[in-house]
Amino acid sequence: MNSIVASPGSQSSLREANRARIVDAVKYHGGLTQVELAGVTGLSPATVSNIVKELSSSGLLHTAPTSRSGRRALHVTLAHGVGLVVGLQISDTRMRLVLADLGHQVIAERSMPLARDHRCDSELERAGVLVADMVDSVGASFADVLAIGVGLPAPIDPRSGTIVTPGLLRGWHGIPIRDELGARFNRPIFLDNEANLGALAEFRMGAARGARQAAYIRVSYGIGAGLIIEGQIFRGSSGKAGEIGHMTIDEHGSICRCGNRGCLETVIGAAALIELFRASHGELKLRDIVLQAEAGDASCRRVIADAGRHLGIAAAGLCNLVDPDRIVVGGELAEAGETLLAPLRHALERSTLWTAGGIPDVVQSDLGDKAEVMGAALAAIDAVRIASSIA
Numbered sequence: 310m311n312s313i314v315a316s317p318g319s320q321s322s323l324r325e326a327n328r329a330r331i332v333d334a335v336k337y338h339g340g341l342t343q344v345e346l347a348g349v350t351g352l353s354p355a356t357v358s359n360i361v362k363e364l365s366s367s368g369l370l371h372t373a374p375t376s377r378s379g380r381r382a383l384h385v386t387l388a389h390g391v392g393l394v395v396g397l398q399i400s401d402t403r404m405r406l407v408l409a410d411l412g413h414q415v416i417a418e419r420s421m422p423l424a425r426d427h428r429c430d431s432e433l434e435r436a437g438v439l440v441a442d443m444v445d446s447v448g449a450s451f452a453d454v455l456a457i458g459v460g461l462p463a464p465i466d467p468r469s470g471t472i473v474t475p476g477l478l479r480g481w482h483g484i485p486i487r488d489e490l491g492a493r494f495n496r497p498i499f500l501d502n503e504a505n506l507g508a509l510a511e512f513r514m515g516a517a518r519g520a521r522q523a524a525y526i527r528v529s530y531g532i533g534a535g536l537i538i539e540g541q542i543f544r545g546s547s548g549k550a551g552e553i554g555h556m557t558i559d560e561h562g563s564i565c566r567c568g569n570r571g572c573l574e575t576v577i578g579a580a581a582l583i584e585l586f587r588a589s590h591g592e593l594k595l596r597d598i599v600l601q602a603e604a605g606d607a608s609c610r611r612v613i614a615d616a617g618r619h620l621g622i623a624a625a626g627l628c629n630l631v632d633p634d635r636i637v638v639g640g641e642l643a644e645a646g647e648t649l650l651a652p653l654r655h656a657l658e659r660s661t662l663w664t665a666g667g668i669p670d671v672v673q674s675d676l677g678d679k680a681e682v683m684g685a686a687l688a689a690i691d692a693v694r695i696a697s698s699i700a
């Protein structure tokens with residue numbers, strides 16, 4: 310058996326490494342009891358208790374009494390004063406922002422509609438005003454903001470921080486977006502595709518929690534997916550992994566904004582669904598279709614069910630490639646619940662490779678329209694290095 314004779318130096322670096330493990334675990338999960346902390350870090354309960362006591366008195370951690378399964382416990386979070394992050398989602402039709410602490414608690418949020426074909430310069434200007442307003446509203450200062458996570462509805466090259474595919478977000482293409490954000494906010498920026506961030510949030514704190522491999526499919530104005538493989542977002546070599554909305558399902562179909570023909574998005578994207586109702590129902594929004602389906606409108610229910618079926622065929626391709634054990638469906642159309650999901654499961658069963666375990670669980674998003682912006686905040690929290698503050 311190997312025995313390690315620790316010098317005083319290595320003892321103190323071991324202790325520092327254990328402190329960092331605890332802080333990282335609290336940061337990752339947002340908050341845990343001491344018993345849960347011992348479980349996820351592999352440290353003994355006594356070590357966890359000592360370190361938590363020490364870091365609480367230094368102001369880094371905050372503890373509060375709670376209970377688990379009827380037993381008293383101590384809930385450990387990062388202290389509010391440690392810093393804040395901003396999550397920003399700029400989707401095709403809406404901008405959302407959250408101001409969150411490092412314990413994953415949202416302390417302010419903003420949302421505003423966006424014009425179609427919005428442009429990078431004007432929307433970043435607006436985002437700057439809204440960030441300042443959120444920070445002011447909670448009596449904080451911008452100096453408290455440690456990092457900013459940003460989600461966009463297009464594939465992002467993780468190396469260059471630019472959009473990789475022309476046509477999907479015209480007013481933003483060809484612009485070094487991450488650099489622009491960095492220059493504007495002077496903070497570390499984490500930029501990603503919005504579906505990837507939705508996947509991250511559902512995996513950490515929503516409907517994909519506990520899954521080993523998960524796919525988050527966002528069905529809204531556009532269609533996209535975020536893939537979690539072995540606990541990490543899978544982006545592919547250029548950032549376009551998971552672009553299920555541009556999977557060809559009808560080779561002779563309509564021209565898509567990406568330049569291809571018959572993409573899934575040309576069949577079940579918001580523009581396509583809205584067009585189906587123009588003659589019979591007038592100008593509907595995606596949400597109106599969902600609400601009218603809930604109210605019993607047969608044609609709205611039929612169109613959502615057909616969308617579910619098409620989504621199931623595309624999801625079957627995804628399942629054969631990445632084999633997730635859970636599929637979480639989010640975005641505005643997912644608010645239709647089983648009207649969308651039941652036909653999706655049925656199509657998935659028919660089209661995916663048969664296995665004894667059956668098809669993956671197909672569930673509705675837990676976080677609803679907040680998934681992507683929460684994912685942006687979580688990515689910003691991940692980017693924050695706080696180990697130096699505990700030395």
Ligand SMILES: [Zn+2]
Pocket residue numbers: 554555556565566567568569572574
């Ligand atoms: Zn396309």
